[in-house]
Amino acid sequence: MKIEKLKPAYYSITLLIAIFLIGVLGFMFIEKWSFLDSIYMTVSTVATVGIGEVHPLSSGGKVFTTILIILSFGTFAFAATTLVQYVVNGVFRNYFKYSKVKKEIDQLNHHVIVIGYGRNGLQSIEELKHHKIPLVVIENRESKIKEIQQRNDLLYIEDDPSSDEVLIEAGVKKAKALISVLPTDEENLFVVITAHELNPNLTIISRAINFNTVKKLKTAGASHVIMPDKISGQHMANMIAHPDMVEFMDYLMLDKSKNVLLEEISCKGISEELTLTIKKIRNNENVNIIGLKKNDGSFIVNPDKELILSSEDLLFVLGNNAEIQSFKKSLREKISNG
Numbered sequence: 001m002k003i004e005k006l007k008p009a010y011y012s013i014t015l016l017i018a019i020f021l022i023g024v025l026g027f028m029f030i031e032k033w034s035f036l037d038s039i040y041m042t043v044s045t046v047a048t049v050g051i052g053e054v055h056p057l058s059s060g061g062k063v064f065t066t067i068l069i070i071l072s073f074g075t076f077a078f079a080a081t082t083l084v085q086y087v088v089n090g091v092f093r094n095y096f097k098y099s100k101v102k103k104e105i106d107q108l109n110h111h112v113i114v115i116g117y118g119r120n121g122l123q124s125i126e127e128l129k130h131h132k133i134p135l136v137v138i139e140n141r142e143s144k145i146k147e148i149q150q151r152n153d154l155l156y157i158e159d160d161p162s163s164d165e166v167l168i169e170a171g172v173k174k175a176k177a178l179i180s181v182l183p184t185d186e187e188n189l190f191v192v193i194t195a196h197e198l199n200p201n202l203t204i205i206s207r208a209i210n211f212n213t214v215k216k217l218k219t220a221g222a223s224h225v226i227m228p229d230k231i232s233g234q235h236m237a238n239m240i241a242h243p244d245m246v247e248f249m250d251y252l253m254l255d256k257s258k259n260v261l262l263e264e265i266s267c268k269g270i271s272e273e274l275t276l277t278i279k280k281i282r283n284n285e286n287v288n289i290i291g292l293k294k295n296d297g298s299f300i301v302n303p304d305k306e307l308i309l310s311s312e313d314l315l316f317v318l319g320n321n322a323e324i325q326s327f328k329k330s331l332r333e334k335i336s337n338g
Contacts, residue, residue: 104155111176267315292313
């Protein structure tokens with residue numbers, strides 16, 4: 001929550017304290033009263049309870065008291081109006097909620113930072129939550145902040161996402177990835193530059209609108225650049241050219257209620273002395289290993305059963321949840337037992 005939203009409250013409290021101090025010092029200086037008597041008279045005057053004077057007032061004291069009453073009345077009216085507005089609008093509630101959220105953000109590690117709560121940002125958030133990946137959202141548009149506050153399942157920061165301090169507050173140095181889906185290429189470019197400088201090892205995925213910006217984003221540090229309009233156009237064209245294939249891929253990737261999953265599984269931990277082939281890791285498992293990514297970035301579709309795996313390989317496995325979990329457990333056991 002931006003501190004500017006609480007400034008009226010700070011101002012009103014500061015004014016009340018200032019009037020109280022002026023009153024105490026004024027009675028001590030003008031009337032030569034004791035500190036305790038000056039406090040008592042100031043509280044009585046500022047609160048306008050009218051319980052009487054501690055000692056008879058001099059002419060100067062009467063003028064000072066009159067001015068103090070006028071000032072305190074206006075200040076109390078301002079403070080009361082401000083506090084009532086804060087309560088009615090939920091500012092205080094959101095402030096304390098945000099303080100709690102900030103503590104939770106500080107505890108995050110190996111999480112994902114999503115910049116922007118627009119259409120693409122929301123889709124990314126829902127997919128990450130489906131895979132139970134911890135995340136924090138950064139947004140500074142008031143309309144979007146209200147949408148976020150209406151749900152209780154998101155950690156968020158309301159501030160400028162291109163600021164070093166804001167990204168550090170979001171845990172950019174501990175995060176594993178950042179997704180930037182702001183409305184303009186310029187905004188995304190600033191975020192990519194800042195995030196890459198703070199954490200060169202961070203995986204950064206950025207949205208792009210113009211083709212000319214793709215190269216700039218990658219040069220600035222983006223690991224991947226996505227053009228949603230281009231992808232949508234290709235997807236619609238393929239629905240005409242290969243409708244059944246596209247429907248099948250959508251079923252695998254987008255249908256969260258399905259019993260069939262396409263998942264990537266790391267082979268990390270396989271030593272050079274350990275000879276593990278596709279045939280050995282499949283054994284009696286029912287999953288289908290449909291692809292493999294090598295450490296040089298190349299892909300192998302439908303890998304040969306005698307292919308020897310390395311710790312840098314990444315498997316693409318097709319099966320239901322139970323089959324995939326069983327395969328993961330079996331693979332870890334084979335790697336551990338050597």
